[in-house]
Amino acid sequence: MAETTASRVTGPLPAPPARSSGALPTGRARRRYRTVVAVLGVLAAGFGFGLLAWDNPMPVGSDGFWRIAQMRGTNLVVMAVVAICQAVATVGFQTVTGNRVITPSIMGFEALYVAVQTTAVYFLGVAGVVAVQGLPQFALQLVLMVGFAMLLYGWLLSGRYANLQVMLLIGIVIGGGLASVSTFMQRLLTPSEFDVLAARLFGNVSNADASYLPLAVPLCLGAAVLLWAGSRRLDVVALGRDASTGLGLDHRRETMRVLFLVSVLMAVSTALVGPMTFLGFLVATLAYQFTGAHAHRYVFPVAVLTCFVVLSGAYFVMRNVFYANGVVSIIIELVGGLVFLFVILRKGRL
Amino acid sequence: MTTETPVPQARRGGRLLDGKLLVGTAVVGALVVLSLFTGVYDVFGADDGGEMFAITRVPRTVALVLAGAAMAMSGLVMQLLTQNRFVEPTTTGTTEWAGLGLLTVMVLVPGASIGARMLGAVLAAFVGTMVFFLFLRRVTLRSSLVVPIIGIMLGAVVSAVSTFVALQTDMLQNLGVWFAGSFTSVLRGQYELLWIVALAAVAVFVAADRFTVAGLGEEVATNVGLDYGRVVLLGTGLIAVATGVVTVVVGNLPFLGLIVPNVVSMFRGDDLRGNLPWVCLLGVGTVTVCDLIGRVVIMPFEVPVSLILGVVGAAVFVLLLLRQRRHG
Amino acid sequence: MITLSGVRKEYSGEVAIGPVDLRIPRGGVTALVGPNGAGKSTLLTMTGRLLGLDAGVIEIAGHDVARTPSKDLAKVVSVLRQENHFVTRLTVRQLVAFGRFPHSRGRLTAADEEVVSRAIDFLDLGGLENRYLDQLSGGQRQRAYVAMVLSQETEYVLLDEPLNNLDMRHSAQMMRHLRRVAEELERTVVVVLHDINFAGHYADRICAVKDGAVVEFGTPEEIMTGEVLTRVFETPVTVVDGPRGPLAVYY
Numbered sequence: 001m002a003e004t005t006a007s008r009v010t011g012p013l014p015a016p017p018a019r020s021s022g023a024l025p026t027g028r029a030r031r032r033y034r035t036v037v038a039v040l041g042v043l044a045a046g047f048g049f050g051l052l053a054w055d056n057p058m059p060v061g062s063d064g065f066w067r068i069a070q071m072r073g074t075n076l077v078v079m080a081v082v083a084i085c086q087a088v089a090t091v092g093f094q095t096v097t098g099n100r101v102i103t104p105s106i107m108g109f110e111a112l113y114v115a116v117q118t119t120a121v122y123f124l125g126v127a128g129v130v131a132v133q134g135l136p137q138f139a140l141q142l143v144l145m146v147g148f149a150m151l152l153y154g155w156l157l158s159g160r161y162a163n164l165q166v167m168l169l170i171g172i173v174i175g176g177g178l179a180s181v182s183t184f185m186q187r188l189l190t191p192s193e194f195d196v197l198a199a200r201l202f203g204n205v206s207n208a209d210a211s212y213l214p215l216a217v218p219l220c221l222g223a224a225v226l227l228w229a230g231s232r233r234l235d236v237v238a239l240g241r242d243a244s245t246g247l248g249l250d251h252r253r254e255t256m257r258v259l260f261l262v263s264v265l266m267a268v269s270t271a272l273v274g275p276m277t278f279l280g281f282l283v284a285t286l287a288y289q290f291t292g293a294h295a296h297r298y299v300f301p302v303a304v305l306t307c308f309v310v311l312s313g314a315y316f317v318m319r320n321v322f323y324a325n326g327v328v329s330i331i332i333e334l335v336g337g338l339v340f341l342f343v344i345l346r347k348g349r350l
Numbered sequence: 351m352t353t354e355t356p357v358p359q360a361r362r363g364g365r366l367l368d369g370k371l372l373v374g375t376a377v378v379g380a381l382v383v384l385s386l387f388t389g390v391y392d393v394f395g396a397d398d399g400g401e402m403f404a405i406t407r408v409p410r411t412v413a414l415v416l417a418g419a420a421m422a423m424s425g426l427v428m429q430l431l432t433q434n435r436f437v438e439p440t441t442t443g444t445t446e447w448a449g450l451g452l453l454t455v456m457v458l459v460p461g462a463s464i465g466a467r468m469l470g471a472v473l474a475a476f477v478g479t480m481v482f483f484l485f486l487r488r489v490t491l492r493s494s495l496v497v498p499i500i501g502i503m504l505g506a507v508v509s510a511v512s513t514f515v516a517l518q519t520d521m522l523q524n525l526g527v528w529f530a531g532s533f534t535s536v537l538r539g540q541y542e543l544l545w546i547v548a549l550a551a552v553a554v555f556v557a558a559d560r561f562t563v564a565g566l567g568e569e570v571a572t573n574v575g576l577d578y579g580r581v582v583l584l585g586t587g588l589i590a591v592a593t594g595v596v597t598v599v600v601g602n603l604p605f606l607g608l609i610v611p612n613v614v615s616m617f618r619g620d621d622l623r624g625n626l627p628w629v630c631l632l633g634v635g636t637v638t639v640c641d642l643i644g645r646v647v648i649m650p651f652e653v654p655v656s657l658i659l660g661v662v663g664a665a666v667f668v669l670l671l672l673r674q675r676r677h678g
Numbered sequence: 679m680i681t682l683s684g685v686r687k688e689y690s691g692e693v694a695i696g697p698v699d700l701r702i703p704r705g706g707v708t709a710l711v712g713p714n715g716a717g718k719s720t721l722l723t724m725t726g727r728l729l730g731l732d733a734g735v736i737e738i739a740g741h742d743v744a745r746t747p748s749k750d751l752a753k754v755v756s757v758l759r760q761e762n763h764f765v766t767r768l769t770v771r772q773l774v775a776f777g778r779f780p781h782s783r784g785r786l787t788a789a790d791e792e793v794v795s796r797a798i799d800f801l802d803l804g805g806l807e808n809r810y811l812d813q814l815s816g817g818q819r820q821r822a823y824v825a826m827v828l829s830q831e832t833e834y835v836l837l838d839e840p841l842n843n844l845d846m847r848h849s850a851q852m853m854r855h856l857r858r859v860a861e862e863l864e865r866t867v868v869v870v871l872h873d874i875n876f877a878g879h880y881a882d883r884i885c886a887v888k889d890g891a892v893v894e895f896g897t898p899e900e901i902m903t904g905e906v907l908t909r910v911f912e913t914p915v916t917v918v919d920g921p922r923g924p925l926a927v928y929y
Contacts, residue, residue: 019771019791019795019807020791021772021775021791021794023772025769025772026808098765099496100765102499102503103503106499106503106506165495165499166495166671166674168495169495169498169499169671170668170671170672172498172502173664173667174664174668176440176502176604176660176664177661177663177664179660180604180656180657180659180661180664181657181661183657184654184657187654194522198517198522202513202517232779232783232784232785233783235766235776235784236779236784238764238765238766239764239766239776240763240764242723242759243759243764245727245728246726246752246758246827247777247779247780247830248748248750248751248752248779249748249749249779250748250749277506277510278506278510294767294768294772327517330510330517333510333514334511337506337507337510338507340507341481344485344500344504345488
């Protein structure tokens, strides 16, 4: 391969030759990208520090300050994990499906999560919520979700009639069937059991247990790094099946690989904090606008940063301005949902 | 599944009433009668049996017939208007909009009459269906399968709003109860408004051909002298009325409008006029059977019909998708 | 050389294509012509391994397209379909640069950029290279796609109806470009064409396909006769001597 010979278009954006095919061909585009990353970085750092330090009763720097900050730090790590998972998974998923108005969370991950939680409470009562907490249970949920996704992909994406959209719809419909079973069980719960369950059915960073992180962090980082490393292949996948096959890419294998990584990321995020249907959609849509480039190696970091800023910003504002911690994810869902409505009504083509 | 499914026959059967349809009607009729006499309460032995029969069994069975027919027809109208086989109130967000309308009325006017709740649900269903149609007209789609995917996501947006409102007003568990379609609580004095959907069903019979033409697009419709806008408004109105009323009285009947018209056209081809009575019949039959199953599996308790429809419907939907996949 | 032997493709039980045996020699422009639904595009897409075969073997320059790893094949043959939709918003140059993917795996070297520039200039797209594809006319966009397969620098170039949706001027311009590709760049161009007169004027060889089988293969002089064309297209065709060679008249 000739790739080692001359100027690589990686790393800290080298000055390209006069005629460049880079994702950011002009100086203006590069400056814009750098500005976006810088602003998002500053915002992320600001909200992150704010969440750690704001309203901390201890003086900054004291032992007590650090102890409280450490507790809040766990939440911050969870947010970072969720941000990476949702952002990277959504961008990758939208590329392999060739559709920018869908989100991977509709693929039955959430329905499965809700079913597991509901079943536990249904059979074990209030104790059920506790019963599904713990590292082994967390791992089991991950295996269930990824296993479900792989069954679906293996069944519907191989063979002669492989069709991605049929696969998507079947995933959604199976999720719908699962959801009606959950709804039925929820009806039979006592109000107090239901209240306990309801808290778990909304995405919330405080659902996460610090003991999950040793498993969640490596999985999330591993899958995200693998996807990021395949950025250039994803750029080609985005051209569609025929064009990418013509360019020598094994389109089906690449699709399966991406979908597998996406399912790992979505499973980690969902099992960690609960359903977040439109967060990924929201940040991916914003990231395409912010980046102004097609190349995935530029889109991924912006999407992750945006996701973290949205999450931490929402928590910071809700906690310190409105004193309403529990509804953060619902607010994000609402905003994401409205953006979704706006995008589909404005868009001319799917 | 019901037994009245017809054997394949030559398309363009011609006459509306033929032998098979009579057999089908008889089978569904038998199911309806069976539904009348199924239940824990002994309507023959007990002293007040006759009265109980009139208070619970008759309303319940009438509701089954009306809701089944109405939802199946709504699905058909939506499929005609959009020329897409996978569209129905559950896959376009219409049901969720109706639920949001219902919830809004409940929150704003606690103790609102059933009529007021229906109005809210119907209005919201109308708005929601229009939003979806508007979106369909604005975009060019590469695959008919994207439409239900977007529709289901749209429904998720709306139900996120409902959930938020319900959470803020402490009605979350009630919300689940309303949405889960069940005929358990259909009693005399509470279901009569359901007769409205009978009118909607008749209107569908009258206007069916126009929906087909409108589904071919504004240009085609105008070319044959049809007021496109009016037909779409009429269709949306009928769908909204049927969905809204059924949602308030019974609840969500998932996938009914999708599987019934598709199964009928699988066996009979796409002869619209000839299929209409079959869609009606199969809709009634399916709901009745699901309700019967729900009533007997864990007697004396009941499983809501929406659970059975949700599971059975999802399975049939998946089969339809796999079939479509094979035929390209 | 492209060799098809015993190639078959079935659609839902009925044989749709084949068995086809065909040898397309190196160099020049070969046009696939025939009535609608005859299987021209299917043959081309199977040759470009975008579609699997049910039986038979297709070899390009000795590489069996079913067995050779796709990424090695991408350095031997490039293929362009008529429909190209995708959601990413690309400039002309970014699109053309994708043609270098088989060589650079996405990490463009200065040499790659040079090839991309040449492909763009070859199709007169120099002034448009930083424009986005959705800002171009149909003819310009079609040229950009052709530039992409050119920058792939493959010996064999397969194009599926590149004149689709182009007006007279752009069609003639595209065919002149393709001739130059064959002559100046010494590539082997195989192209599906709808208009027999374009094939008769610009191609070196014409391959007539009908009902899933190759019915004629020869030089334009051999194919451009009333008798042959009438048989292939199943409609009365007269060939007259035009100012620039034989002209098929079918109306």
